[in-house]
Amino acid sequence: DEEHQRVRDQFHILTEGDDLPPPINNFADMKIPRPILDYLKKKGIKKPTPIQMQGIPTAFAGRDIIGIAFTGSGKTLAFTLPAIMLALESEARLPLVRGEGPVGLIICPSRELARQTYEGCQAMCTALKESGEYPEIRSLLCIGGINMADQGDVLNKGVHIAVATPGRLMDMLDKGRLNAMNCKYLCMDEADRMIDMGFEEDVRSIMSHFKFQRQTLLFSATMPRRIQDFASQSLVNPVLVNVGRAGA
Numbered sequence: 001d002e003e004h005q006r007v008r009d010q011f012h013i014l015t016e017g018d019d020l021p022p023p024i025n026n027f028a029d030m031k032i033p034r035p036i037l038d039y040l041k042k043k044g045i046k047k048p049t050p051i052q053m054q055g056i057p058t059a060f061a062g063r064d065i066i067g068i069a070f071t072g073s074g075k076t077l078a079f080t081l082p083a084i085m086l087a088l089e090s091e092a093r094l095p096l097v098r099g100e101g102p103v104g105l106i107i108c109p110s111r112e113l114a115r116q117t118y119e120g121c122q123a124m125c126t127a128l129k130e131s132g133e134y135p136e137i138r139s140l141l142c143i144g145g146i147n148m149a150d151q152g153d154v155l156n157k158g159v160h161i162a163v164a165t166p167g168r169l170m171d172m173l174d175k176g177r178l179n180a181m182n183c184k185y186l187c188m189d190e191a192d193r194m195i196d197m198g199f200e201e202d203v204r205s206i207m208s209h210f211k212f213q214r215q216t217l218l219f220s221a222t223m224p225r226r227i228q229d230f231a232s233q234s235l236v237n238p239v240l241v242n243v244g245r246a247g248a
C-alpha cells in the first residue's frame, strides 16, 4: 500500500519480505495495554522510533524478524513489548501452572545487557499488575552470578518471560530447572555480538529445546554475512527491517 510505503520512506525504514505488516507511527494504535502506555509516557516515550513503528506490528503479526537499527534506536522495546503482549494473550487463553514456562525467551550477549532488558520488561509487567486490570506476567533473569533461589517464587509460579545469557540458559535447560516446551517466542538481542562471541552453537542448542513452532527475532546494529547466514538457517519467511540514520 502506497500510504504505508510513504510512512516507511519518511522514517528511513527499509523492509524486505512477503506480506509486510503496515508500519504504525503512534503507540495508541498498536493495541498496547493502557497501563503500559501510561508507563511509557511517564518515561518520556511518547512516539515510537522507526524500528518500533515497523518492528512492533511485525512482531504482533507473529512474523520472524531481522531488525537492524543503530545503537540507541529503541530496539529493546521493539522486542520486549511483543513478548509481554504474547504472554498476556497466552495467559488469557491458558494460564501457566506451577513450574511452567517461559512463553517468551530473550537472549542477550552479556549479563549487564540481560539485566537492563529484564528491568525494562519487569517495569512494564509491574505497571500491568498494579493496574489490577491485567493478569500477572512474571519475568525471570537468568544470568551467571544470580542466585536462582531469590527468584524461586517466579520459577515456582511459572515464568512468562525469561531474559538470559546463553551459557546460563543452557545450563538451566540442561538441568531441567527451566524448560522451553511452552516457548513460542525467541529473541536474540545484539545478534552480531552474540555470534562474534562464539555463542552460535549455544543458541542452536537452545533452539533444539523448543517443541512448538516458534517465532524467532534477531536484532542487531549491523548485518554481517554470518548474521545473514544464521538468519537464513534459523528464521522462517522473515521480515527484514533495516533503519538507517537519516541521510545515511
Ligand code: ADP
Binding pocket: 044, 045, 046, 047, 048, 049, 052, 069, 070, 071, 072, 073, 074, 075, 076, 077
Ligand atoms: P538500542 O537497543 O537500539 O541501542 P535501546 O532500546 O537501549 O536502544 O534504547 C535507547 C534509549 O532510548 C533507552 O533509554 C530507551 O528508554 C529510549 N527509548 C526507547 N524507545 C524510545 C521512544 N520511542 N522514545 C523515546 N525514547 C525511547
Ligand code: MG
Binding pocket: 075, 076, 189, 190
Ligand atoms: Mg540494544
